[in-house]
Amino acid sequence: xxxxxxxxxFVCGRExxxxxxxxxxxxxxxxxxxxxxxxxxxxxxxEVVREVPVVAVDQNRSVMSREFLRKTDATPxxxxxxxxxxxxxxxxxxxxxxxxxxxxxxxxxxxxxTSGLQATVGTYCDMSGLxxxxxxxxxxxxxxxxxNRDIQKxxxxxxxxxxxxxxxxxxxxxxxTMFNPANGFQSFxxxxxxxxxxxxxxxxxxxMMAGTEYEQRKTGRLLLGGEYNNPLLxxxxxxxxxxxxxALMSVYLLxxxxxxxxxxxxxxxxxxxAFMVPLLLACVFFSIxxxxxxxxxxxxxxxxxxxxxxxxxISGISWPASNIPAFWRVLSxxxxxxxxxxxxxxxxxxxxxxxxxxHEYTSLWxxxxxxxxxxxxxxxxxxxxxxxxxxxxxxxxxDKVVDTMTERLDKVEGKLLSVHEDLQEKxxxxxxxxxxxxxxxxxxxxRSDRNQSNG
Amino acid sequence: xxxxKHAVLKIAYRELRRMTSRPLYVLSMVIAPxxxxxFFTSLMKEGLPExxxxxxxxxxxxxxxxxxxxxxDAYQQTGFIRQYSNFAEARNAMxxxxxxxxxxxxxxxxxxxxNQNQPLISIYTNGSYLIPSSLLYRDMKTMATMASxxxxxxxxxxxxxxxxxxxxxxxxxxxxxxxLGNPMLNYSVYLTNTLLPAILALMVLMxxxxxxxxxxxxxxxREWLDMADGDILRAVSGKLxxxxxxxxxxxxxxxxxxxxxxxxPHNNGIWPMALAAVxxxxxxxxxxxxxxxxxxxxxxxxxxxTLWGVLSIPISGFSFPVMGMPxxxxxxxxxxxxxxxxxxxxxxxxxxxxxxxxxxxxxxLLGFMIMPLLDIWLxxxxxxxxxxxx
Numbered sequence: 001x002x003x004x005x006x007x008x009x010f011v012c013g014r015e016x017x018x019x020x021x022x023x024x025x026x027x028x029x030x031x032x033x034x035x036x037x038x039x040x041x042x043x044x045x046x047e048v049v050r051e052v053p054v055v056a057v058d059q060n061r062s063v064m065s066r067e068f069l070r071k072t073d074a075t076p077x078x079x080x081x082x083x084x085x086x087x088x089x090x091x092x093x094x095x096x097x098x099x100x101x102x103x104x105x106x107x108x109x110x111x112x113x114t115s116g117l118q119a120t121v122g123t124y125c126d127m128s129g130l131x132x133x134x135x136x137x138x139x140x141x142x143x144x145x146x147x148n149r150d151i152q153k154x155x156x157x158x159x160x161x162x163x164x165x166x167x168x169x170x171x172x173x174x175x176x177t178m179f180n181p182a183n184g185f186q187s188f189x190x191x192x193x194x195x196x197x198x199x200x201x202x203x204x205x206x207x208m209m210a211g212t213e214y215e216q217r218k219t220g221r222l223l224l225g226g227e228y229n230n231p232l233l234x235x236x237x238x239x240x241x242x243x244x245x246x247a248l249m250s251v252y253l254l255x256x257x258x259x260x261x262x263x264x265x266x267x268x269x270x271x272x273x274a275f276m277v278p279l280l281l282a283c284v285f286f287s288i289x290x291x292x293x294x295x296x297x298x299x300x301x302x303x304x305x306x307x308x309x310x311x312x313x314i315s316g317i318s319w320p321a322s323n324i325p326a327f328w329r330v331l332s333x334x335x336x337x338x339x340x341x342x343x344x345x346x347x348x349x350x351x352x353x354x355x356x357x358x359h360e361y362t363s364l365w366x367x368x369x370x371x372x373x374x375x376x377x378x379x380x381x382x383x384x385x386x387x388x389x390x391x392x393x394x395x396x397x398x399d400k401v402v403d404t405m406t407e408r409l410d411k412v413e414g415k416l417l418s419v420h421e422d423l424q425e426k427x428x429x430x431x432x433x434x435x436x437x438x439x440x441x442x443x444x445x446x447r448s449d450r451n452q453s454n455g
Numbered sequence: 456x457x458x459x460k461h462a463v464l465k466i467a468y469r470e471l472r473r474m475t476s477r478p479l480y481v482l483s484m485v486i487a488p489x490x491x492x493x494f495f496t497s498l499m500k501e502g503l504p505e506x507x508x509x510x511x512x513x514x515x516x517x518x519x520x521x522x523x524x525x526x527x528d529a530y531q532q533t534g535f536i537r538q539y540s541n542f543a544e545a546r547n548a549m550x551x552x553x554x555x556x557x558x559x560x561x562x563x564x565x566x567x568x569x570n571q572n573q574p575l576i577s578i579y580t581n582g583s584y585l586i587p588s589s590l591l592y593r594d595m596k597t598m599a600t601m602a603s604x605x606x607x608x609x610x611x612x613x614x615x616x617x618x619x620x621x622x623x624x625x626x627x628x629x630x631x632x633x634x635l636g637n638p639m640l641n642y643s644v645y646l647t648n649t650l651l652p653a654i655l656a657l658m659v660l661m662x663x664x665x666x667x668x669x670x671x672x673x674x675x676x677r678e679w680l681d682m683a684d685g686d687i688l689r690a691v692s693g694k695l696x697x698x699x700x701x702x703x704x705x706x707x708x709x710x711x712x713x714x715x716x717x718x719x720p721h722n723n724g725i726w727p728m729a730l731a732a733v734x735x736x737x738x739x740x741x742x743x744x745x746x747x748x749x750x751x752x753x754x755x756x757x758x759x760x761t762l763w764g765v766l767s768i769p770i771s772g773f774s775f776p777v778m779g780m781p782x783x784x785x786x787x788x789x790x791x792x793x794x795x796x797x798x799x800x801x802x803x804x805x806x807x808x809x810x811x812x813x814x815x816x817x818x819x820l821l822g823f824m825i826m827p828l829l830d831i832w833l834x835x836x837x838x839x840x841x842x843x844x845x
Contacts, residue, residue, distance in 0.1 A: 023754075024754045027754075027758060039766070040769070042781060042784070043769055043770065043775075043780055043784060044769075045781060046775075046779035046780060046781070047779075048779065049775075049776055049778060049779040050779070052778070068628070094806075095802075095806075095808040095809065095812050096812060097798075112623075113623075113628070116620050116623045116624065117619055117620070118619070118622045118623045118626060118627060118629055119627065119628055119629070120628075120629045120630075120631045121628060121629070121630055121631065122631045122633065123630060123631065123632050123633065124635055125632065125633065125635060126635060126806065127634050127636045127637040127640075127645070127805060128773070128776075128797075128801040128805060128806075129773065129774075129775075129776040130640070130645060131775065131776055132776065133632075133634060133640070134589070136632070137630070137632055140630045141630055144628040144629070144630050147627070147628055151627040152624065152627070169573065169603055169607070170568050170571070170573065170603050170606040170607050170610070171564070171568050171573070171574055171576060171599070171602055171603040171606060172573050172575045172576070172603070173575065173576040173578060173596070173599035173600070174575060174576075174577050175578045175580075175592060175596065176577060176580075177580055177581075177582035177592075178546075178549065178579055178580070178582060187582070187583075188582070188583065188584075188585040295479075297754070298665060298669075298753055298754065298757055299479050301661055301757055301758075301761055302479060302482070302483040302658075302661055302662065302665060303479070303482065303483065305657070305661070305764075306483075306487050306491065306654055306657055306658065308765070309491070309653075309654060309768065310491060310494050310495070313494075313495070313498060314494075314498075316584075317583075317584065318585075318586060319498060319499055319504065319586065319642070320504050320507060320555065320584065320586065320587040321552075322506075322507060322508050322534070322587075323501060323506075324498060325497055325498065327497075328497070328498055342552060345583050345584075346551075346552060346583065349582075349583035350549065350550045350583055351550070352550040353550075356547070356550045356551045357551075359551075
């Protein structure tokens with residue numbers, strides 16, 4: 001048991017060291033999650049569009065038409081940049097991107113109103129952004145309601161304002177947008193982006209690490225020890241390492257970022273934490289499974305990045321889930337982000353409790369189980385595989401390396417010995433030669449000595 | 456001169472073989488864009504979401520309130536109405552994501568209305584889901600106003616006023632909205648027209664950068680440059696030639712899909728858009744070569760290209776207008792090829808204004824295309840010196 005825990009911790013520690021020492025992985029695990037939300041929040045910090053430039057064509061030129069346009073200009077939604085003499089001029093200004101809308105007050109505007117008939121104001125909107133349409137509609141509608149009340153008041157002179165209200169508006173209505181009171185763009189899109197960042201950076205980072213290992217294996221630079229002999233423990237160790245990193249990142253992403261940017265943060269802490277557990281687990285095993293398809297460090301970019309865009313849409317946060325074609329809805333179920341986005345949006349935005357997101361919550365646990373099994377199968381298969389060296393293979397190769405080294409050493413030793421013998425022999429022979437020469441020299445010397453004494 | 460052409464073609468042929476040698480290229484250059492084309496056009500084929508699930512709390516349960524509900528059911532965007540017995544139940548259904556909004560009709564509506572007590576109908580929508588929320592609001596608001604007008608009109612008609620006069624009294628000024636180019640407020644027109652080229656441009660940025668830097672990583676850069684006699688311009692153009700051809704084919708597919716099959720607005724014909732699409736691809740390639748030359752590391756230049764491609768989606772301003780962004784980002788948006796493409800699309804396809812009005816955007820795309828001339832000599836230097844550090 002203790003041995004197993006030691007192995008898990010060893011794998012986990014090695015994985016964490018690899019993370020820290022690899023700047024490419026650090027980009028995904030740290031830099032992107034830290035900076036990307038800030039960038040996005042900054043991008044949408046305006047929340048809504050104000051003072052959309054429009055042009056006005058006043059064909060009526062009466063007190064009333066001027067009042068209508070003046071009040072329009074005063075709304076926060078619209079800003080009249082120019083008054084034009086005809087629609088031709090207005091169109092020209094819109095062509096040159098000076099205005100995104102035109103307001104046409106027709107010639108019979110005041111005459112119809114004074115004779116108690118309905119008058120129509122035409123508005124023309126550039127449809128390059130839906131928010132222009134929204135501003136133009138709400139701006140002019142506000143002004144028309146305001147003026148309508150004045151006109152009605154004049155007609156029913158003598159009534160108190162309360163009586164007037166009753167006459168003109170027998171049933172009132174009010175509008176409440178729950179959970180995103182400003183109807184802002186930021187509050188709507190950022191929660192989805194945050195969850196997607198968790199899943200996608202994890203997939204990319206884990207993929208890059210797997211790619212690196214694959215490359216190292218291919219070139220024989222990766223040697224793993226006995227800690228890597230049990231696939232289950234290796235899987236747990238790796239998952240634990242990623243989980244640690246992302247537990248920290250989630251605190252930043254899901255609590256600090258919404259706080260920093262004043263987004264709706266109605267989440268109950270315990271609900272959020274409880275929800276994060278299966279979300280992170282599902283993401284971890286999902287990443288590990290996907291990482292098996294990565295063959296080198298950089299291919300993850302090409303395979304996984306673009307998926308983020310469809311994933312936002314498939315989650316149902318933008319295009320309503322009730323209107324997503326059945327095929328895509330079924331496909332969306334396999335991505336942790338789908339359930340994560342829907343659950344988190346309602347927990348953080350709508351103050352939902354765990355019981356309200358029970359569908360997403362259980363789905364995430366199911367995904368966790370499925371991806372865990374898949375990852376485990378992949379690991380087991382991987383370690384048995386002949387093509388890619390696993391533990392056994394590495395051990396065999398190690399032994400082989402040792403064998404060949406010993407063999408070589410033996411050979412060298414043998415050679416050295418023979419050289420040694422050779423040298424010895426040579427030394428003997430040289431010594432003998434020297435002796436001979438020495439003897440000869442002495443003989444000669446003796447002979448010459450004798451010759452001298454004789455002579 | 457014929458020798459030069461020969462070298463470029465030879466490199467192009469070599470690149471073609473590199474592209475077919477790994478499934479990665481086919482996956483990211485053909486399968487990924489095709490998948491997104493099919494995905495986005497089929498996802499939003501309705502144009503405007505219809506039959507959104509909505510709820511109602513009818514605390515009054517009178518003939519007036521039932522009349523309101525019957526009318527609401529007839530609206531296109533509002534779907535089946537679920538009845539809830541009280542506010543808490545409806546709110547809970549909203550938290551569970553079963554409905555996007557609900558109507559609250561207070562007790563005594565009919566009674567109060569006829570006694571001139573001005574009862575109050577409340578409309579609640581879930582702002583966390585922006586699109587369904589605003590669509591439901593539009594229907595419910597109209598419905599509530601009409602219910603009120605119906606009561607008011609009845610009173611006035613009873614007093615002997617004509618229909619014209621009644622409307623002239625109840626709503627003296629009426630607003631007539633014209634949505635130019637997209638009268639049905641079709642979301643698919645609004646989103647896919649930019650999303651599809653955005654995905655394609657992202658792939659162009661990544662593949663261009665990746666294919667150049669893998670030469671360095673695999674240590675084949677010298678061989679590649681030698682084929683062009685060390686002329687880096689010839690080497691790069693030969694390498695990008697088959698990619699350009701394939702990407703233009705992919706662009707043609709989305710152009711035919713959007714403007715041919717789906718018949719999205721293309722008021723100046725298809726050619727201004729075809730030109731813009733080809734220029735978007737070349738501009739993205741130019742930008743990627745610029746980055747790949749400036750940053751001599753596969754990882755960092757690919758990261759930057761990816762960031763640029765992904766960021767161009769929000770910053771081009773087709774979902775949230777650039778006008779509403781902080782000034783720094785407004786200025787920065789000009790550095791994204793997709794931003795110029797989007798503006799061309801608005802002018803030429805959606806609004807159909809004279810070609811010359813968008814001339815500057817085409818010029819800007821041309822500018823991205825010649826960007827590599829600034830720093831491509833750096834790439835040559837790197838290619839001869841580089842060693843890959845994992």
